[in-house]
Amino acid sequence: MWGDEMLTKKNREIIEQVELVSIDSLVPQDHLLRAVEESIDFNFIYDEVKDLYSENTGRPSIDPVVLIKLLMLQALYGIRSMRQTIREVEVNVAYRWFLGYGLQEKIPHFSTFGKNYERRFKESDLFEKIFERVLMEAIECGFVKTDAVFIDATHIKASANKNKYIEKVAKQRTQKYKEELLKEINAEREANGKKPFEEEDDDDDNNKGENSSKKVRVSTTDPESGMFQKGEKERCFAYTASVACDRNNFVLGVKIAPGNVHDSQVFSDLFQEVNDKFSKIEAVVVDAGYKTPGICREIIEAGALPVMPYKRPMTKDGYFKKREYVYDEYYDCYICPNNQILEYSTTNRAGYREYRSNPQICCKCPMRLQCTKSKNYTKIITRHIWEHYIEIAEDIRHTQWGKELYKMRGQTIERVFADAKEKHGMRYTNLRGLRKVGHYLTLLFACMNLKKLALWKKRRGTFPPTVPALHSFFLKIFFAFNKKPLLGYAS
Template sequence: MLSKREEERRNQLEVVALDELVPEDHLVRKIDQAIDFDFVYDLVKDHYSSNNGRPSVDPVVLIKMVLIQYLFGIRSMRQTIKEIETNVAYRWFIGYGFSEKIPHFSTFGKNYVRRFHDTDLFEQIFYRILREAMKKGLVDPSVAFIDSTHVKANANKKKLEKKIVRVETRSYQNQLHEDREKHGKKPLPLQNKEETKEIKVSTTDPESGYYVKDEREKSFAYSFHTACDSKGFILGSLVTGGNVHDSRMLDSLVSKVTEKMGKPNVVAVDAGYKTPYIAKFLMDQEIRPVMPYNLRLTEINKSIYAKRKETIERVFADAKEKHGMRWTKLRGLKKVSMQAMLTFAAMNLKKLANWTWKGPCPA
């Protein structure tokens, strides 16, 4: 029998709690069960006045709003606010009722400029989430898979200027001289000639770097140099202009991971990192280097290297496909670094929440 639903039901008054409308297995419920965001108050308290000015938007609400953006791959904060206004699960997550007005989309940007711009707040949030996962036995930093990916900058590739810059001497060249002297070898002849090169600099975002993949793909970009464990948890990330070679950042990234999460026993990298300096740096740190070609002939190295496609390569694929990391609407190294930290914090948080979900409590 054909039936027709009456539109008048749209105006029917019902008494219902917001909590009843959020699906029991929604990701925001899993996140709420996995971690208590009250730690944010301690991180930001020094950036707020205790007795002056108007009451602020709750800083936990600010962080939850921006995490919604990165968790669900929403394009901008403006669009995120529109989504929160109409999505009961998002309202539930930030603690706003049906009739409460959601903060304006510019609120986060203003707070970033006034309070968070020169802080490491987002890195602290990233590592707090990661340590929570580690406490629950989900993270294994003993093997670090390292690589980088290019993220297109918010800059027109045709708006540029050419500059002549000095070629920086790589830090390991001085160490090479010292090592040769230590082993009784003659020092290499010093290069007194100052080398220069021409580079292209964006007039829109000068801190990005000109990246050339092939004849078809040329753009200004940033490089996200990243490490993850064997389970896909991101252990750390450093952001540079897209014209900085991978090999220049490995020692800094390994040092960062070691400082925050402990020294890995193994570091697995691709051919871009296959240099004598990197091999020596890792071995001096008593870290096993796993590299392609001749260095990976042992069975254990082959086994570890094969996991790159399901670890670090999967991290980058998910970040771009599901979390909006194909490009950035932000400009400048600090803001793009914030994007990296928030993207990877969201990914770790999602994994933590899904892996520790115990289901709804029985009534």
Template sequence: MSDQEFTKQKRNQLEMYSLEDLVPQNHLLRKVDQVFDLSFVYDLVKDRYSLDNGRPSIDPVILIKIVLIQHLFGIKSMRQTIKEVESNFAYRWYLGLGVMDKVPHFSTFGKNYVRRFDDNNLFNEIFERILETAKENGLVDHTSLFIDSTHIKANPNKNKYEKIEVEKTAKHYQDELEKEINEIREAEGKKPLKLKEEKETKTIKVSTTDPEAGYYVKSEREKQFAYSGHVCCDKNGWVVDLHVTPGNIHDSTQLPVMIDRLEVKDLLPRYLAVDAGYKTPHNAKYVLEKYIFPAMPYKRPVGPKDLMNKNEFVYDEVYDVYICPNNQLLEYRRTDAEGYRLYMSNPQMCRECPLLNVCTKSQNHTKVVTRHIWQDELDIAEDLRFVDTIKEIYRLRSQTIERRFADAKEQHGLRWTRFRGIKKVTMETTLIFACMNLKKMAYFLVPDQEVASNNYACKSIFFIFRKKRKDKPIFKMSLSTV
């Protein structure tokens, strides 16, 4: 018998297996099934289903499990996920489908999202329940947390947009800032600041296909429409919170938002590590007010590179003055509307200074150094940077939040989104990080079982039908073939 005929015979021989035996004992979905029960989904969606009218509905748990399979294994689309389910025994086992059972059409989830899962907290509830299970098992440690953001490439064509004029939004801490400025002005015998009657505007690019995406511009990176995923994780890599904003929202504005979200969850940390983009006076003040030790890196001074930067001027707290490198004093004059205290030099002294050319380009030879009214809090964060404990925590950023982003983009499809609109992008992002937590929890809570190398998946065969040939053995399917 030729090899081709022998192969054909093996393909045509009839063997009876239990689906349970066709799935490896250490398969990820077996572990997921043990640690995460989805029965709560029925209560969340019961108002969206009719028991009396229409055709029989597809089990909502099966729909959610299909989505979990897609994001657990980083399958690119729902269409491809359904194709994988059709031929994968482990996927069918997890869904509770037999070998010959029909798999739902790939468009079913999209229709159910619009009809039943839109305006529903189902996906966030899945994320929170996974996180709660991990916390109950002592896997989450929120003593040290790490916050950062990553951009998610949006779906629309970056060349299809329109330019529009919009009002500049006020700073998220504007009311608090104006209150302190007016208190300072009142103490100095000055009138309170007057609100500007005319609103400032700016020109932005808005996508014509996904208006909710923001035009992302950052140094050498590609300019594109994108969303930003703001994520917080602990030192063990468990994602404890996330939310999504348009890509043109600056990271620094979202730190108070994330701290407030953590406080609602009772997850405020003792130490909080962020990158230089979050190092602003207000963020330092806000973190310290929550009794959190900030781990913030060195931030390079901004300004013309051909002039001395502010760090070369020494601040004297006792006399509230700055001392220049030529040992001249810059005295406080006033506080501007942005919350900066202005310290100015004596122009008569500066005119004859040998450092004038590298100090200022002012026509009246006056050097101005600014100091924010919350600079004291920023100085505390800067001093903490040299503490050994803070150093060790900040070094963990590359092993925690950065690694989570790398896994999400390389293995789970977070590099770009197939959806349009912030609501759908938030849904997908939440599911991705929920599945990452679920995979991590499954491996932690369910250890691998010892499986003998000669163990075959057809242990519980009931009947084997084949032609009786004494010269050919019975071939069995091993676990490694599944």
């Protein structure tokens, strides 16, 4: 019975009682920050910043490790600003312990980090070095498994009013493989007796190729952000974070871009950075937005397998899908659903071969309205000169191994983004400028790696489950019939 207990009142006079305690005794032994502090030696930061400080002159500075740890606390616990972080540190014993501050020691002003960032850290690579140091520690512990790499991008809402902008004409970004593509295009055109294309002039206003200009909205608040709109999502100025992770959710690389830059345009920089770090990548798992001939070629030429989903064709309703036109590789032609031939015509500047039907046959075809409504009764099918790389990705997509690996995106890269937004405050940023946002997000993902590293180190006896390397059987199957020998996999 509840009535058996006697009513008791707490004596609040004890809060004025002076006690002799150490701040270390007030932090629970199982606190996350204890595990973080034990997982890595933060003294390496002193070596990275020693050239940014004067040796013998000037007044004593705030400890640079304290400044970085303040930013880490903000990222680890998703605190919305440095001002709020300082307020939390003032009342949180564990935060003071992590910084090395006593109970009555004055915490630095919230503007201290901003001033030090502008004067010292802004032009340095300190945040990238911290990210690399944490990742290297995870690698040395055997926690990172890079046989499969998962790459995707997400947007971060910028600190900019979506209604305050000006319109400008801007050049579109050039794909990195443009020169290689043009060389192959011209070789094919010359082989077919056609005039080769000249290199495009980036400054030519009449240029209609990959470098063509377009009108964009530029924020007057944060000009380095970009207008982002995807599907039914709200239009806003944002930044895009392209991230690569392994199957254990350790972030391997980060690239930040304006929100109006397509994910596939950042892929090359990110993939090259990760591929340079880890030489044994066997599969790269991406979504349909990355399913382009250039990206498939880049992955395969690097000796890895592209794992990609089905990409819905953009054909209008009521028309034959492109898959219903059969490509004959031997005769280099297409066969339409009415068993008529579409012969090779030319190769355009974008790298697509054009196959045209015979208008004299098409004008009498009973299926013409399902094929084309062209006034000259000509159906044109295009095929990229790197289309065979897409076909390799399609073959992989239909394997059970490919299906299972693609399903892992939900528990790997998508989980990384979910945790970053829900637990670490990455839904929006109150920082402005691509470099500043990039530095903070790099540190944020470093903190996510550090958190996982700390917890796994704490459970030292429980290592992540071992995963067998991808079978070389798949490499042999999908590379054996490729026309061009791949690096390291020539038949």
